[in-house]
Amino acid sequence: MKLIVAIIRPEKLNDVLEGLYRAEVRGLTVSRVLGHGGETDAVETYRGTTVKMELHEKVRLEIGVSNPFVEVTVRAILESACTGEVGDGKIFVVPVESVYRIRTKEKDEAAVTPALN
Amino acid sequence: MVSSVISSAALLAAALQEAAPAAAAAPPPPEIVGADTAWILVSTALVLLMTPGVAFFYGGLVRAKNALNTLMMCFAAFGVCGVAWALLGYSLAFGTGGAYIGDFSFAFLSNVGVDAKGTIPHVLFMAFQASFAVVTATLIAGAIVDRMRFGPYLAFIALWTLFVYAPIAHWVWGGGWLSKLGVLDFAGGTVVHINAGVAATVAALVVGRRKDFGRQAMLPHNVPFALLGAALLYFGWFGFNAGSALTAGGGAAQAFATTMLAPMAALTIWIVLDFTRTRRATAVGAATAIVVGLVVITPAAGFVSPQSALAMGALGAIPSYYAILWRSRTRLDDSLDVLAGHGVGGITGAILTGVFADAAWGGTSGLLHGNAGQVLKQATGVVATIAYSAIMSFVLLKAIAMVSALAADAKAQGRGMDITQHGEEAYTNGEGALLVLEDREAEPLVRPAAVAPAGGVA
Numbered sequence: 001m002k003l004i005v006a007i008i009r010p011e012k013l014n015d016v017l018e019g020l021y022r023a024e025v026r027g028l029t030v031s032r033v034l035g036h037g038g039e040t041d042a043v044e045t046y047r048g049t050t051v052k053m054e055l056h057e058k059v060r061l062e063i064g065v066s067n068p069f070v071e072v073t074v075r076a077i078l079e080s081a082c083t084g085e086v087g088d089g090k091i092f093v094v095p096v097e098s099v100y101r102i103r104t105k106e107k108d109e110a111a112v113t114p115a116l117n
Numbered sequence: 118m119v120s121s122v123i124s125s126a127a128l129l130a131a132a133l134q135e136a137a138p139a140a141a142a143a144p145p146p147p148e149i150v151g152a153d154t155a156w157i158l159v160s161t162a163l164v165l166l167m168t169p170g171v172a173f174f175y176g177g178l179v180r181a182k183n184a185l186n187t188l189m190m191c192f193a194a195f196g197v198c199g200v201a202w203a204l205l206g207y208s209l210a211f212g213t214g215g216a217y218i219g220d221f222s223f224a225f226l227s228n229v230g231v232d233a234k235g236t237i238p239h240v241l242f243m244a245f246q247a248s249f250a251v252v253t254a255t256l257i258a259g260a261i262v263d264r265m266r267f268g269p270y271l272a273f274i275a276l277w278t279l280f281v282y283a284p285i286a287h288w289v290w291g292g293g294w295l296s297k298l299g300v301l302d303f304a305g306g307t308v309v310h311i312n313a314g315v316a317a318t319v320a321a322l323v324v325g326r327r328k329d330f331g332r333q334a335m336l337p338h339n340v341p342f343a344l345l346g347a348a349l350l351y352f353g354w355f356g357f358n359a360g361s362a363l364t365a366g367g368g369a370a371q372a373f374a375t376t377m378l379a380p381m382a383a384l385t386i387w388i389v390l391d392f393t394r395t396r397r398a399t400a401v402g403a404a405t406a407i408v409v410g411l412v413v414i415t416p417a418a419g420f421v422s423p424q425s426a427l428a429m430g431a432l433g434a435i436p437s438y439y440a441i442l443w444r445s446r447t448r449l450d451d452s453l454d455v456l457a458g459h460g461v462g463g464i465t466g467a468i469l470t471g472v473f474a475d476a477a478w479g480g481t482s483g484l485l486h487g488n489a490g491q492v493l494k495q496a497t498g499v500v501a502t503i504a505y506s507a508i509m510s511f512v513l514l515k516a517i518a519m520v521s522a523l524a525a526d527a528k529a530q531g532r533g534m535d536i537t538q539h540g541e542e543a544y545t546n547g548e549g550a551l552l553v554l555e556d557r558e559a560e561p562l563v564r565p566a567a568v569a570p571a572g573g574v575a
Binding site: 009011012033036041042043044045046049050051052053054055056083109 | 327332333528531532536540541542545547548549550551552555
């Protein structure tokens with residue numbers, strides 16, 4: 001099992017969710033974060049005070065997947081989150097020791113397999 | 118409206134003089150009446166408050182990244198449309214001129230002084246009408262939010278005020294052909310609402326759809342703002358309608374009461390329609406219903422009884438309610454339903470004015486009081502306004518598009534119009550903002566290590 005952490009542009013979130021849905025990846029956590037990836041700073045002006053916005057709004061996705069799904073998930077994000085410009089984001093694949101599903105107490109592979117209702 | 122109101126004011130003055138034996142028998146030459154002046158001064162300020170009302174109504178309904186841009190589209194009309202009105206618009210609308218347009222006799226506000234126009238100072242009449250011109254242009258913004266570039270937008274509303282709003286105002290209020298025909302439009306159902314609704318639809322078509330329209334849900338970011346905006350509109354509309362009596366007498370009181378009652382009926386019917394369709398009454402729906410009720414009563418405010426106002430508000434809610442449901446199933450990206458609210462609401466109001474108008478309450482009688490022909494006259498006004506507004510708005514937009522692109526590109530829309538058009542954000546916490554100091558501009562900015570370490574994250 002791996003934990004896939006992806007940092008993407010907020011305006012690409014919808015495309016990424018669509019891409020993941022098509023790749024049949026279900027179950028993820030989304031959070032709004034601030035970050036910087038070397039892209040041009042946006043310059044804003046408030047009443048004569050000019051500021052450079054060093055931190056940009058980004059969205060972080062966290063997806064726990066079983067090993068056969070790692071490649072599929074990463075490719076889906078790579079395709080859907082890309083604009084080709086600096087600041088598109090990163091994907092980290094992190095090893096996971098164990099996973100539990102709270103509702104059923106299932107462990108590991110069973111816990112990251114989509115639940116059938 | 119102006120001529121009929123002035124004549125009813127003259128009748129009122131004559132009636133008052135009969136009651137007071139000390140007064141002279143002949144009607145006096147036009148002179149300024151203090152009470153009327155005081156009321157129109159207040160009304161002008163009330164109508165000016167409608168522009169921020171529209172701004173917050175629209176601003177609450179867009180996404181957070183476009184909130185400032187939407188507010189600015191409305192506030193900026195104070196600037197460009199107000200100036201356009203003062204320089205030329207007023208003269209084109211209210212100069213004597215011919216049947217279709219005024220003249221240049223009041224250009225640059227020459228000959229507009231404190232002399233009497235009706236019973237109020239001429240300069241006050243000009244200011245009152247200016248507040249109408251500004252708020253009318255802001256209504257268009259609702260159809261092209263989230264995507265139209267700010268510069269071309271400013272050019273469009275300024276030119277639109279001169280070439281579309283001013284001529285139609287002349288037709289109806291400036292002694293033009295629609296007023297001679299006998300079309301009833303008390304406070305601007307055709308001039309303001311049908312006109313803006315049609316122009317907005319044309320603008321939505323010419324500017325094009327938003328990025329991700331039809332693929333992604335675009336939800337209101339602040340519904341309380343929308344309700345606040347509707348409340349400001351309701352408040353300001355008393356100046357719009359009751360002020361259009363141009364006197365402080367019974368006509369203003371009648372218009373005040375009808376303006377109060379129609380949105381109440383519209384809101385009630387809207388809640389019933391919402392309940393029967395989805396079993397829930399929505400707040401966005403309530404805000405919309407209040408505006409629709411106000412739009413519907415606008416052409417009729419001084420011509421119908423308070424009971425008829427209730428009926429008009431109730432009936433008027435229905436077409437707009439279903440127009441919104443219909444629009445959201447089409448590919449027309451009239452983002453905030455200006456067509457359904459102002460266009461359809463304005464048409465319903467204009468036609469119903471021909472049905473409910475009652476000579477006993479001012480103006481001429483309509484269908485229900487034995488004058489079926491009035492409905493046909495109202496329909497003429499509606500069709501003429503739709504045709505002129507649609508064609509001219511299309512021509513103006515296409516002319517501007519030859520000079521500059523109308524819509525922001527997909528990337529700019531994705532980042533949000535606040536940052537790309539204005540270099541500001543509505544909701545920023547300032548985290549990661551570095552002060553740019555003028556005298557240090559030559560030095561390279563030292564980036565704090567904590568912010569972006571080597572091999573930083575995103």
